[in-house]
Amino acid sequence: MPRRHPQPLPPAVAVRLELVDEPRAIAVIASCVADVGGRVRTLSTVRRAGRAGAEPGESGTVEVELEVEDADEHALVGALEPLREVIALAVTRPLGKVFGKRVIVVGGGAQVAQVALGAVTEADRHNLRGERISVDTIPLVGEEHIASAVRAVADLPRARMLVLAGSIMGGEISRAADELRALGIPIIALNMVGSITEHVDLVVSDPVQAGTMAVMAVADTATFDLARQRGRRY
Amino acid sequence: MPRRHPQPLPPAVAVRLELVDEPRAIAVIASCVADVGGRVRTLSTVRRAGRAGAEPGESGTVEVELEVEDADEHALVGALEPLREVIALAVTRPLGKVFGKRVIVVGGGAQVAQVALGAVTEADRHNLRGERISVDTIPLVGEEHIASAVRAVADLPRARMLVLAGSIMGGEISRAADELRALGIPIIALNMVGSITEHVDLVVSDPVQAGTMAVMAVADTATFDLARQRGRRY
Numbered sequence: 110m111p112r113r114h115p116q117p118l119p120p121a122v123a124v125r126l127e128l129v130d131e132p133r134a135i136a137v138i139a140s141c142v143a144d145v146g147g148r149v150r151t152l153s154t155v156r157r158a159g160r161a162g163a164e165p166g167e168s169g170t171v172e173v174e175l176e177v178e179d180a181d182e183h184a185l186v187g188a189l190e191p192l193r194e195v196i197a198l199a200v201t202r203p204l205g206k207v208f209g210k211r212v213i214v215v216g217g218g219a220q221v222a223q224v225a226l227g228a229v230t231e232a233d234r235h236n237l238r239g240e241r242i243s244v245d246t247i248p249l250v251g252e253e254h255i256a257s258a259v260r261a262v263a264d265l266p267r268a269r270m271l272v273l274a275g276s277i278m279g280g281e282i283s284r285a286a287d288e289l290r291a292l293g294i295p296i297i298a299l300n301m302v303g304s305i306t307e308h309v310d311l312v313v314s315d316p317v318q319a320g321t322m323a324v325m326a327v328a329d330t331a332t333f334d335l336a337r338q339r340g341r342r343y
Numbered sequence: 344m345p346r347r348h349p350q351p352l353p354p355a356v357a358v359r360l361e362l363v364d365e366p367r368a369i370a371v372i373a374s375c376v377a378d379v380g381g382r383v384r385t386l387s388t389v390r391r392a393g394r395a396g397a398e399p400g401e402s403g404t405v406e407v408e409l410e411v412e413d414a415d416e417h418a419l420v421g422a423l424e425p426l427r428e429v430i431a432l433a434v435t436r437p438l439g440k441v442f443g444k445r446v447i448v449v450g451g452g453a454q455v456a457q458v459a460l461g462a463v464t465e466a467d468r469h470n471l472r473g474e475r476i477s478v479d480t481i482p483l484v485g486e487e488h489i490a491s492a493v494r495a496v497a498d499l500p501r502a503r504m505l506v507l508a509g510s511i512m513g514g515e516i517s518r519a520a521d522e523l524r525a526l527g528i529p530i531i532a533l534n535m536v537g538s539i540t541e542h543v544d545l546v547v548s549d550p551v552q553a554g555t556m557a558v559m560a561v562a563d564t565a566t567f568d569l570a571r572q573r574g575r576r577y
Binding site: 123125130132133134135136138139140142143146147148149150151152153154155156174179201202204207208209217218219221222225226229230232233234236237241242243244245246247248249250257258260261263264265266268292293 | 376388413435436455456471476477478483484500526
């Protein structure tokens, strides 16, 4: 069966920009990127200098991390640097090269911590061999909050797998799980009370094992194929 | 002493867009956002439909998560929806409301897992009271890789604290730590061999304690002030 790994992405160029914080600034940057043939893939506002002490109407500044595909680094920097909106520019590294694929763990604190133990330990073994796998977690309580987090995994860059770590989940969380899987992000759940275990790819009773399998499933350095395990329980 | 917590941010509107993947598409979107008075704060390409089977020169599609400040949701959706580049649009939730502040843990697998145990358990207690704190980790080996990760924390949206979890760190990692702290992101390190302990805000011997303190330092629901502990060792 085909694995879910997408094709390798084209190389990206990353720059951190300090910009004048005007409404049109990002439109000017994006247009400049297109002028050199690039495609804006990621843009994150990572810091902002307050407008405290500024004259009314005066703009503050923001620091923005920008990742662009299909552009030559030299051409991109040369085009961005002279813009009036750009105060400072530094070439950085695309986040995918540093933090890589992300396994997301959501649920109750005790179980999230145990899944993280398994996932981090397994990611260590793969990252030693050239992989880049991060394990990102949030402990949450309540059907509504967990369902929101499950849906929001679809909006996280580089998220490749979700582990649901809890003792009871169902209802709106199960509906959110169906939506996320329809977008191509697989889910492993602990064996627990509630309908969620009918709405995931794999059910694993031991949280350390669940974290380990989640990392194996996204690692190119492993031979674990989640598609061949779909619907099973361990 | 003043705490490092920045001012609350203005409310953001978030939408997920399916776009024609042309170089000018993002410039068109950003210009449209500015037309309704908004400022693009975050834009992430979260999925892409391959161009397999497409005619030469034909564009694929991409799914992009967009967060905008200073715009009315109704006006923004009304302006984006008719654009030729927009195939589909859905209103989502800003990631800051779902995953909140991020504590980043970098280092050796065994220690990263223990720091995560402390941090996740402590974040659970604060998230129960309305906070939103995530604990994001990556196990890495090697001075160069760890230094790159420390520098890249500056480019992660919503990163508020770094914990360095290892047994020996110094050299380029210490230089990267100085750079990150200069940008306003504090660092807690485990008590370890190497110069790193001279280049961080706080040194903590027990990894579970280090994770707990890292979360307390960023939680508005805690009374722990890292500025008053700066330079100490526990």
